[in-house]
Amino acid sequence: MTTTPSDVDVVLPCLNEAEALPWVLERIPPGWRALVVDNGSTDGSARIAHALGATVVHEPRRGFGAACHAGLTAATADVVCFCDCDASLDPSLLVPFVREVRGGEADLVLGRRRPRGRGAWPVHARAGNLALARMLRHRTGLPLHDLGPLRAARREPLLGLGLTDRRSGYPLQMVVRAADAGWRIAEHDVPYLPRTGVSKVTGTWRGTWQAVRDMSRVLATAEDAGAPGTRASDAGGRAVR
Numbered sequence: 001m002t003t004t005p006s007d008v009d010v011v012l013p014c015l016n017e018a019e020a021l022p023w024v025l026e027r028i029p030p031g032w033r034a035l036v037v038d039n040g041s042t043d044g045s046a047r048i049a050h051a052l053g054a055t056v057v058h059e060p061r062r063g064f065g066a067a068c069h070a071g072l073t074a075a076t077a078d079v080v081c082f083c084d085c086d087a088s089l090d091p092s093l094l095v096p097f098v099r100e101v102r103g104g105e106a107d108l109v110l111g112r113r114r115p116r117g118r119g120a121w122p123v124h125a126r127a128g129n130l131a132l133a134r135m136l137r138h139r140t141g142l143p144l145h146d147l148g149p150l151r152a153a154r155r156e157p158l159l160g161l162g163l164t165d166r167r168s169g170y171p172l173q174m175v176v177r178a179a180d181a182g183w184r185i186a187e188h189d190v191p192y193l194p195r196t197g198v199s200k201v202t203g204t205w206r207g208t209w210q211a212v213r214d215m216s217r218v219l220a221t222a223e224d225a226g227a228p229g230t231r232a233s234d235a236g237g238r239a240v241r
Contacts, residue, residue, distance in 0.1 A: 010033065010081045011037060028092075032081075033055060055074075079154055083149060089148075097151070112146040112189050117193060140180075
């Protein structure tokens, strides 16, 4: 991991992840830069991240999307990756994702979460994700199965999507707008581990419902704004395996 600009930046939205940070940061591939976006932590996460060599970005506005977008705008690398900061996903798994983007095989690569271990993915969270993935397939025509946070794409095209959601709908809005723009979108299985600490979203029914509500709103807005000829099937967008 490096604190100087590199050709790959990894955005890590962070809210009270002091316990997980050491595990996550030691798995950032050599030469890549970790951008830990502190979203108002009270457990010393920012201090720990800095001590472990990460670049810390402060985003006072609460929200998963707010943190992700702050990281994206702070990034300078050609390729930008996203990964949760709770040790549920190993950032080293992003290496083949980046290779696929650089090789021109895909414009956006997503990780399809496959739970490993008891409690890795609560039933209510999995059910919510399943319902949203079904709606996403209907909306885009792409055979996607997950809205997971592990992903990679080039920075400039990502900024060009004009993402506006600053809550839980951010990952979904990214996929919908990329599909509408005709991006080649790939999805690959990745192991999903029990998170470290308490989840702020999918660990509770309330958090899951809020995330589903945010993402459903994004889909509804995208559907209302869509015009003939902008859907993925019209723009030539396709999923690659």
